[in-house]
Amino acid sequence: MTDPMRFETAAIHVGQDPDPTTGAAVVPIYQTSTYVQQAVGEHKGFEYSRTDNPSRSALQSCLAALEGSSQALAFASGMAATTILSMALRPGQLVLIPDDVYGGTYRLFDKVMNDRDLRYETVDMTDAPAVKAALADGAGMVFAETPTNPTLKILDLELLGDLAHDAGALLAVDNTFATPFLQRPLEHGADAVVYSATKYLGGHSDLVLGSVATNDGELADRLRFLQNAVGAVPGPFDSWLLLRGLKTLAIRMRAHCEGAARIARWLEEHPEVEQVYYPGLSDDPGHQLATAQMAAAGEPLYGGMVSFTVESEARALSVCEKTELFFLAESLGGVESLIEHPGRMTHASLAGSGMEVSPALIRLSVGIEHPDDLIADLERALS
Ligand SMILES: *Cc1c(COP(=O)(O)O)cnc(C)c1O
Numbered sequence: 001m002t003d004p005m006r007f008e009t010a011a012i013h014v015g016q017d018p019d020p021t022t023g024a025a026v027v028p029i030y031q032t033s034t035y036v037q038q039a040v041g042e043h044k045g046f047e048y049s050r051t052d053n054p055s056r057s058a059l060q061s062c063l064a065a066l067e068g069s070s071q072a073l074a075f076a077s078g079m080a081a082t083t084i085l086s087m088a089l090r091p092g093q094l095v096l097i098p099d100d101v102y103g104g105t106y107r108l109f110d111k112v113m114n115d116r117d118l119r120y121e122t123v124d125m126t127d128a129p130a131v132k133a134a135l136a137d138g139a140g141m142v143f144a145e146t147p148t149n150p151t152l153k154i155l156d157l158e159l160l161g162d163l164a165h166d167a168g169a170l171l172a173v174d175n176t177f178a179t180p181f182l183q184r185p186l187e188h189g190a191d192a193v194v195y196s197a198t199k200y201l202g203g204h205s206d207l208v209l210g211s212v213a214t215n216d217g218e219l220a221d222r223l224r225f226l227q228n229a230v231g232a233v234p235g236p237f238d239s240w241l242l243l244r245g246l247k248t249l250a251i252r253m254r255a256h257c258e259g260a261a262r263i264a265r266w267l268e269e270h271p272e273v274e275q276v277y278y279p280g281l282s283d284d285p286g287h288q289l290a291t292a293q294m295a296a297a298g299e300p301l302y303g304g305m306v307s308f309t310v311e312s313e314a315r316a317l318s319v320c321e322k323t324e325l326f327f328l329a330e331s332l333g334g335v336e337s338l339i340e341h342p343g344r345m346t347h348a349s350l351a352g353s354g355m356e357v358s359p360a361l362i363r364l365s366v367g368i369e370h371p372d373d374l375i376a377d378l379e380r381a382l383s
Contacts, residue, residue: 007066007181007297008250015061016243029240030054051228055236059243060211063201066180066246067193069213071220073227074239078176078196079104080232081210083112085172085192086141087230088222091117093140098125098155100148100357102174102196103349110353122355125155128163135167144190145174146183146293147286150307150342150363152277154286157293161189170219176200176333181253182294182301191216199333200304202245203252207238250297252335255368256304262371263364263378264306272315272382274360277307305332306364307342310382313359316341320362322381325374332365337374339364 005013016027030053035046046052056074063072075081082105086095097109099122109120123134125144135142142164146155157173164171172192173185179200185193195201197209214220227233234242257280264278279290280302291300310316319339320328326339330346340346343359350356366374 005065010065011062011246011249014065015058027055027058027240027243029236031236049236050231050233053233053236053239055239055243056234059234059239062243062246063195063197063211064213066249067186067213068180068184069186069193070215070217071224072211072213073220073223074197074234074242075210075212075227076232076234077208078174078194078198078210079108081194081196081212082108082143082174084223084226084230084232085194085212086113086118087226088219089118089140092138093118094134094137095120096123096125096131096134096139096142096169097121098143098145098148099123099355100151100153101143101145102149102176103347105143105145105174106353106355107349125160126153128156128159131160131163132167135163135169139164139167139169141170141172143172143174143194145177147177147279147290147303147305149177149305150277150347150357150361152177152279152284152286152303152305152307154279154289154293156289157185157188157190161191165189177303177305178294179249179253181250181297182257182303184296186213186215187296188293192219197242199331200253200256201249201333202242203249203334204241204245205331205334205336207241207245209234209238209242252368253297253301253304256333256366257301259368259371259374260304260306260364260366261302263366263374266375267306267308267378270382272310274309274311278302278305304366306366308362308364309358309360310362311360313343316360316362317344319381323377324380325369325377326364326381332363334365335368337365337367337369337377 037043161171170191173190176196192214279286326337
């Protein structure tokens, strides 16, 4: 087979050779917890499914290929992936997180890790001097997320990598919104990439799973140890579902990005809309950076998420309740479009943190339905 395979090909073939015993074209769901040994300690590479399972191994190989990384490990959820990555740090180390980080990540560092000897600070990661100053406090990891959620700010990964490395810290990037089809952080200086595969990687709103990819052999060994020791692993069926989702990631992402770009431009012209956040808009503050950084597909693609503000919270709540094709729901990245109110839904855990989002903000996860139908749905809800 040609090496290295292109993204679309790797998504379908890496880790997915025909099943050696039956010739099955699709990796089976190895729904087993244990494996029979020929003699004590003599086995076919699998002993117990927390440690390793063939469906999960196939998935991990495919995830690594898509990331261009030497290793990828799968976890029970995106939060489990972030938790295990944080556990690889030393007690007392500081983690820097963006001031508009995913709400669950903030809650993890604020309410869980903070009580277990891992300090954290929030910082505006578009502000290099602020990041540099925060790093001076003995940081072990800069945990970036770009585009950010829900206002889709773009962080400069090369710059953050340089700052982190100068301070002896790792750069980890939550790449859930961009996916490896649009952006590969390891190529921009990151040491680890984290995903909620629940979103675009799975793509069909039918599974919960997370992963971490890295080229750092020592870090990978530590993560593999923790994966088994802690046991926050995905089951064979979810691993299989994700492998199935990955096969269409490239074509789905193109459709998400095309729909989102059309909707963002349409919203910009709408009299009821105050501000649109989408890095693909030429006047968006992150546009230039996104054009350079989100071009892994060979051309810049700006993602499937669009946020916008309307006049008031009451108006935002009413728009969220009026759409029909856009389902009112948390989460993102599925083929079906979703609408939500970050202030009261995904980002409610930021209440009282000083990092609350605007109550007039609405977030869209643009699915792959026909963009004309989606625009008609938004028009009905806005008027
Ligand atoms: C959903 C999400 C997570 C958490 O992932 P789960 O799979 O829900 O645990 C982390 N980061 C981002 C950006 C997310 O959207």
